[in-house]
Amino acid sequence: MMDIRTTLQQAARDLNASGSPSPRLDAEVLLMRCLGMDRLQFLMQPERELSQEEAAGFARWVERRSLGEPVAYIIGTKEFWSLRFEVGREVLIPRPETECLIEEVLRFYRSPGEDLRVLDIGTGSGAIGVVLARELPAARVAVTDVSPGAIAVARRNALAHGVAGRMEFVQGDLFEGISGDWDIVCSNPPYIPEGVYNLLPTGIRDFEPRGALIAGPDGLDFHRRIIREGGHRLKTGGRIFLEIGEGQRDRVATIFREEGHCDDISFRKDYGGIDRVASARKKVR
Numbered sequence: 297m298m299d300i301r302t303t304l305q306q307a308a309r310d311l312n313a314s315g316s317p318s319p320r321l322d323a324e325v326l327l328m329r330c331l332g333m334d335r336l337q338f339l340m341q342p343e344r345e346l347s348q349e350e351a352a353g354f355a356r357w358v359e360r361r362s363l364g365e366p367v368a369y370i371i372g373t374k375e376f377w378s379l380r381f382e383v384g385r386e387v388l389i390p391r392p393e394t395e396c397l398i399e400e401v402l403r404f405y406r407s408p409g410e411d412l413r414v415l416d417i418g419t420g421s422g423a424i425g426v427v428l429a430r431e432l433p434a435a436r437v438a439v440t441d442v443s444p445g446a447i448a449v450a451r452r453n454a455l456a457h458g459v460a461g462r463m464e465f466v467q468g469d470l471f472e473g474i475s476g477d478w479d480i481v482c483s484n485p486p487y488i489p490e491g492v493y494n495l496l497p498t499g500i501r502d503f504e505p506r507g508a509l510i511a512g513p514d515g516l517d518f519h520r521r522i523i524r525e526g527g528h529r530l531k532t533g534g535r536i537f538l539e540i541g542e543g544q545r546d547r548v549a550t551i552f553r554e555e556g557h558c559d560d561i562s563f564r565k566d567y568g569g570i571d572r573v574a575s576a577r578k579k580v581r
């Protein structure tokens with residue numbers, strides 16, 4: 297029998313040997329979840345012994361991690377905007393950079409009483425749509441995804457966070473099945489150029505859905521379509537918010553200008569200093 301402290305030390309060593317960049321943290325998160333304990337309980341009881349079942353379950357999780365599987369898929373959840381989101385292999389794991397998109401939306405729309413219509417395209421786990429529904433308590437939020445599995449996960453996350461009653465879940469290709477006009481159209485669509493796919497870390501390439509990542513030769517296929525179509529779907533004065541990848545800023549600005557529906561084009565950097573969010577306003581004619 298082994299206690300928490302020894303189990304952690306051993307797992308961290310194994311994960312380090314298998315190449316994890318964060319072996320100690322991985323081991324802690326996996327063991328906490330395996331034992332159903334929070335961080336405080338965990339720290340207070342370093343000598344608590346693991347049962348045989350617990351030890352076996354944990355060993356299987358460490359094995360999966362050592363084969364490169366992201367911790368979020370192993371434990372089935374990921375924190376985003378300080379909320380716990382269910383994730384599974386059918387959805388992208390929400391990234392901290394995407395919180396910048398939320399912040400940018402809230403910079404323009406922070407009054408909670410505003411009766412807004414919000415559309416989140418390619419919602420995946422529902423991260424963006426669910427957080428905006430919570431932050432804008434009078435808003436109605438529709439989320440779309442081409443993946444039925446993603447729509448199911450997004451719906452469960454909306455239920456878990458108490459906002460499903462103000463949300464609508466649509467499976468389809470971008471704006472397919474969506475009608476009416478919108479105050480806010482936002483999206484973190486796929487934006488990795490095809491040719492770069494093979495260079496991605498194995499944890500991403502081997503585990504996250506390809507259809508959540510790849511977007512044509514220059515990574516901007518979805519941005520082009522969303523900016524073009526979004527121009528017709530926005531209310532006058534409404535805003536579009538798109539997450540972008542490193543080096544895509546100038547081309548996205550050009551797409552906005554060429555499509556011509558929007559002005560007030562602006563960009564926001566993430567905390568790593570990379571232009572991460574593009575936004576623009578539907579022109580008042």
Ligand code: SAH
Nearest residue numbers: 388390418419420441442469470484486508
């Ligand atoms: N918005 C989520 C997920 C981003 S991954 C987040 O920020 O975490 C991109 C998502 O776009 C995936 O869920 C993928 O299934 C979806 N997607 C890809 N092509 C699509 C299309 N043609 N129409 C709608 N959604 C699409």
